[in-house]
Amino acid sequence: MPDKAAVEWIRKGKAFAAKKRYKDALRAYEKAISIDPTYAVPYFSKAEVFAEQGQFKEALELCDKAISIDPNYADAWSKKGLCLFSLERFADALTACTRALALNGNDPMAWYIKGVSLDELGRSVEAQEAFGKSLELEIILDMEAEKKKMGR
Amino acid sequence: MIGNVPIAKPVRKFVAHAEELLGTEIVIARDREAPLSGTLVDRYTYPVENEYIVFPAHYVGLIKDFIIAKLTLTLLIKGAAAKRGEYKVISFTEESVYNGMRQIYLDALKDEAKKEKKLPVNKLIEMLFILYMHFQEDMNELPWNPVVNTGVYIKIPKIRKTQLYYLMKEGKEDMDEMMEQMDIIPRRYFVFSKAMFYARDYFLARTLPADELMPVINIPQMKKFNHLEVKEMLTTRWTHTAWYQSKVFGDSMIQIMDSSIINDWNANPDLDYYYNLYMIIQRLTDNLLSYMSMNSWFVWEPVKHLQDAMLVKGEYEQKALRRIFGDLIL
Numbered sequence: 001m002p003d004k005a006a007v008e009w010i011r012k013g014k015a016f017a018a019k020k021r022y023k024d025a026l027r028a029y030e031k032a033i034s035i036d037p038t039y040a041v042p043y044f045s046k047a048e049v050f051a052e053q054g055q056f057k058e059a060l061e062l063c064d065k066a067i068s069i070d071p072n073y074a075d076a077w078s079k080k081g082l083c084l085f086s087l088e089r090f091a092d093a094l095t096a097c098t099r100a101l102a103l104n105g106n107d108p109m110a111w112y113i114k115g116v117s118l119d120e121l122g123r124s125v126e127a128q129e130a131f132g133k134s135l136e137l138e139i140i141l142d143m144e145a146e147k148k149k150m151g152r
Numbered sequence: 153m154i155g156n157v158p159i160a161k162p163v164r165k166f167v168a169h170a171e172e173l174l175g176t177e178i179v180i181a182r183d184r185e186a187p188l189s190g191t192l193v194d195r196y197t198y199p200v201e202n203e204y205i206v207f208p209a210h211y212v213g214l215i216k217d218f219i220i221a222k223l224t225l226t227l228l229i230k231g232a233a234a235k236r237g238e239y240k241v242i243s244f245t246e247e248s249v250y251n252g253m254r255q256i257y258l259d260a261l262k263d264e265a266k267k268e269k270k271l272p273v274n275k276l277i278e279m280l281f282i283l284y285m286h287f288q289e290d291m292n293e294l295p296w297n298p299v300v301n302t303g304v305y306i307k308i309p310k311i312r313k314t315q316l317y318y319l320m321k322e323g324k325e326d327m328d329e330m331m332e333q334m335d336i337i338p339r340r341y342f343v344f345s346k347a348m349f350y351a352r353d354y355f356l357a358r359t360l361p362a363d364e365l366m367p368v369i370n371i372p373q374m375k376k377f378n379h380l381e382v383k384e385m386l387t388t389r390w391t392h393t394a395w396y397q398s399k400v401f402g403d404s405m406i407q408i409m410d411s412s413i414i415n416d417w418n419a420n421p422d423l424d425y426y427y428n429l430y431m432i433i434q435r436l437t438d439n440l441l442s443y444m445s446m447n448s449w450f451v452w453e454p455v456k457h458l459q460d461a462m463l464v465k466g467e468y469e470q471k472a473l474r475r476i477f478g479d480l481i482l
Contacts, residue, residue, distance in 0.1 A: 112214065
């Protein structure tokens with residue numbers, strides 16, 4: 001079980017990140033790491049902030065750190081795929097996304113990155129399959145977002 | 153291209169093509185607050201140095217790619233027209249506002265005479281300008297839609313399934329529009345509004361055949377139009393409904409779209425190609441305005457004219473009301 005204080009710092013960090021206050025978000029995640037260095041989530045959260053700002057090398061290192069702590073961390077594998085794709089390491093991105101999808105088959109981003117990576121590698125038939133799955137999941141999310149909006 | 157967003161190869165190539173042709177750099181960004189259809193901020197409309205395409209943050213995959221493709225083509229068309237100094241939009245003047253509001257008022261009077269429950273006078277007066285501006289907005293947007301969608305469909309086949317979903321969603325939202333005001337606004341304008349969306353959806357359903365966009369089956373609200381001929385034979389009352397009338401007008405508008413949107417879609421995509429698309433949009437807009445007898449309602453003017461007009465629209469509304477109602481309006 002992660003330390004409660006660390007979880008609280010992550011929650012604060014997410015609130016900062018949502019407002020694009022990235023420095024404050026990073027500081028909050030650092031606090032969480034200092035409280036519980038064996039907790040994978042704040043490393044992943046830091047990776048999200050770096051990826052959001054286009055710093056994919058840094059984000060990749062943090063994803064690897066999170067995965068080294070928790071090898072079954074699906075979101076970290078998915079984000080790793082995104083970073084690798086952005087660094088134009090398409091074959092590695094495909095491997096990372098395949099792993100992410102083995103852990104969570106309902107991740108539209110992982111399916112999408114798998115699709116675009118396959119497309120870059122010239123495997124367009126397989127890419128279409130991945131795109132199809134990604135779209136299916138994105139539509140479900142879109143419809144849920146719509147429902148939420150209607151319920152507001 | 154500036155941005156940290158992964159984009160599918162054909163869409164990325166299309167964005168690069170736009171950048172090269174227009175001599176610009178496009179910033180692609182996501183934003184939680186962005187409208188579902190995305191936003192294009194371009195130098196032909198706003199005082200910016202780069203072009204911006206912003207999409208809703210929750211779109212992470214192909215829907216995002218489709219929005220980017222659609223707005224990139226919109227940018228190309230605007231840019232091609234602007235480079236010739238001919239990019240204009242549907243704007244309004246004091247006189248054109250008067251023409252539109254007066255016509256709406258006359259039509260509202262005809263409708264009100266037949267109603268048991270009359271609309272309060274203040275509501276009726278308020279409705280005139282709101283409805284006028286509704287059409288001003290629609291006429292600036294709707295004619296772009298079939299042209300841009302056909303273009304994306306032909307240029308980027310890989311995102312056709314996404315396009316199909318997006319169009320159905322858009323069609324559903326557009327058919328929902330004005331429903332709450334159905335009994336308030338004059339029938340003529342409710343029908344025109346629905347007919348335009350009906351025509352657009354049917355035009356696209358025929359233009360984008362590979363993926364079977366079947367509006368009357370896939371868009372719940374469009375089911376009202378299903379088997380309409382049979383219903384028409386069974387009851388004459390049905391022919392007096394707004395939905396039947398929307399279908400009749402919509403069928404004519406499909407013909408207008410067919411005759412206005414004629415293009416060699418596979419021609420060399422240079423600036424002339426995109427300028428030609430702009431001319432098609434202008435022609436379609438003019439033909440739809442003529443069909444709805446709205447020629448004197450609006451004027452084609454540069455964007456600046458519309459931006460200036462928006463600043464004084466309240467004044468135009470008041471002046472038009474004074475001309476229509478005289479001293480009755482204080």
